[in-house]
Amino acid sequence: MDTRNRRNEGNSYTANQIKRVLAGSGINIEKEAETEYVVFCPFHANHRTPAGEINKYSGLFFCFSCSHTADLIELVMHCSNRTYFESIRFIKSKEVETDIVSDISSKLVEKEEWPELDMAIVNKLYEQALTNERAIQYFTGRKITQDSVKKFKLGYSENQDQDCKSCLCSRVIV
CATH class of the missing domain: 3.90.580.10 (Zinc finger, CHC2-type domain)
Structure with missing residues (x-):
């Protein structure tokens, strides 16, 4: 042949x-x-x-x-x-x-995307951290100056979920 x-x-x-x-x-x-x-x-x-x-x-x-x-x-x-x-x-x-990628992706649960936050809300939370007595004590205890807090926009929250929720509820978002 x-x-x-x-x-x-x-x-x-x-x-x-x-x-x-x-x-x-x-x-x-x-x-x-x-x-x-x-x-x-x-x-x-x-x-x-x-x-x-x-x-x-x-x-x-x-x-x-x-x-x-x-x-x-x-x-x-x-x-x-x-x-x-x-x-x-x-x-x-x-x-x-x-196809490992399709097998894994079909088993993963897609997470919801975070909604964009209103910068006014974020700024309000930040301003609250600047006037909060415990926040000031926390930062000074770590030798972080008020100028550094303002420059780097550091935030503070003892009960983060509650603070955010109360702020968002006041804006009728949640």
């Missing part, structure tokens, strides 16, 4: 499945053409120029240097020292794409 004619025979795979099979078998894809992956031939010792190609859909391999041909099963058997049945199972296991 002519080895070049054999290139059009073979099983039907997806391009992503073949890409995963090659990666799992230790074959690096050097270039990607429209219908083929270009790889180094695993059947001879040329590691300077990639001379092998694997069809993205049939999984058939052909080397232009040594004229070796193989289907995807033979290629997996040769590159990863698997038996025929192990190779078939391995290829079959790569059929379903396990």
Whole structure:
């Protein structure tokens, strides 16, 4: 049988499945053409120029240097020292794409976005911190001057939730 004619025979795979099979078998894809992956031939010792190609859909391999041909099963058997049945199972296991990102994102609960705060409310809370006796004691106890508090707009709240809630309720936001 002519080895070049054999290139059009073979099983039907997806391009992503073949890409995963090659990666799992230790074959690096050097270039990607429209219908083929270009790889180094695993059947001879040329590691300077990639001379092998694997069809993205049939999984058939052909080397232009040594004229070796193989289907995807033979290629997996040769590159990863698997038996025929192990190779078939391995290829079959790569059929379903396990997209970790979509799996995780589907399980995550999307948090609600924070509404934008009115700067007038933020400034009011800040001004309250400047006049609060405990806030002043807190800052002076830490050797933070009033100038630093104003410059860096430092805030203080003993009961943060209650202070914010009372301020927001007075503005009829909550």
